[in-house]
Amino acid sequence: xxxxxxxxxxxxxxxxxxxxxxxxxxxxxxxxxxxxxxxxxxxxxxxxxxxxxxxxxxxxxxxxxxxxxxxxxxxxxxxxxxxxxxxxxxxxxxxxxxxxxxxxxxxxxxxxxx
Amino acid sequence: xxxxxxxxxxxxxxxxxxxxxxxxxxxxxxxxxxxxxxxxxxxxxxxxxxxxxxxxxxxxxxxxxxxxxxxxxxxxxxxxxxxxxxxxxxxxxxxxxxxxxxxxxxxxxxxxxx
Numbered sequence: 001x002x003x004x005x006x007x008x009x010x011x012x013x014x015x016x017x018x019x020x021x022x023x024x025x026x027x028x029x030x031x032x033x034x035x036x037x038x039x040x041x042x043x044x045x046x047x048x049x050x051x052x053x054x055x056x057x058x059x060x061x062x063x064x065x066x067x068x069x070x071x072x073x074x075x076x077x078x079x080x081x082x083x084x085x086x087x088x089x090x091x092x093x094x095x096x097x098x099x100x101x102x103x104x105x106x107x108x109x110x111x112x113x114x
Numbered sequence: 115x116x117x118x119x120x121x122x123x124x125x126x127x128x129x130x131x132x133x134x135x136x137x138x139x140x141x142x143x144x145x146x147x148x149x150x151x152x153x154x155x156x157x158x159x160x161x162x163x164x165x166x167x168x169x170x171x172x173x174x175x176x177x178x179x180x181x182x183x184x185x186x187x188x189x190x191x192x193x194x195x196x197x198x199x200x201x202x203x204x205x206x207x208x209x210x211x212x213x214x215x216x217x218x219x220x221x222x223x224x225x226x227x228x
Contacts, residue, residue: 004157031214042204042218043158055213091157095214100146100165103216105157 004106012112018080025094035091116141120219135190137205146208147188195226
């Protein structure tokens, strides 16, 4: 079974530029999550999708971040414009629907904003 | 507020000795409990979970965790540590009234010395 795929793995941009991250979840997983992880900290949920609908985006900075999940499969997370404090690892995870199921994570995208 | 505490930022253990990484939580009801591991420059990997039943659950790589309801704890254990176990370990809790979302601990860095 293929895992969660993310690209790119690394990205360096200047502040005020835009960037996009892509995630392909495990086949059949209805729930998809985007997290932001600052070095040395636990993951912070940015947005959660159930199929192609948003379940929770309360911690997504909507003035600069946006996300979509086309057709309930792949997802993209965009930052425009980027700020220095956006430097972090962006993790995508997916899980089967249901409270007892664990989340499976992709390798992450390390973003550096200079 | 609901929270997860990992009281030790770092745990140092000699190879071959038993290890324990502590986790306590403050969540209403009977939540689901998870442990994840993160190796350098990698995404998080699921280790094990407690849903119901036996208080001692076994997971990947020889790890196990003990659930204690009265102490609201879910400590991660391994009888004999390996140098390759050195990584960052996260405890996570899913309240039953959440939309499958996890409350994460801050992480514990485990260092196994040869």
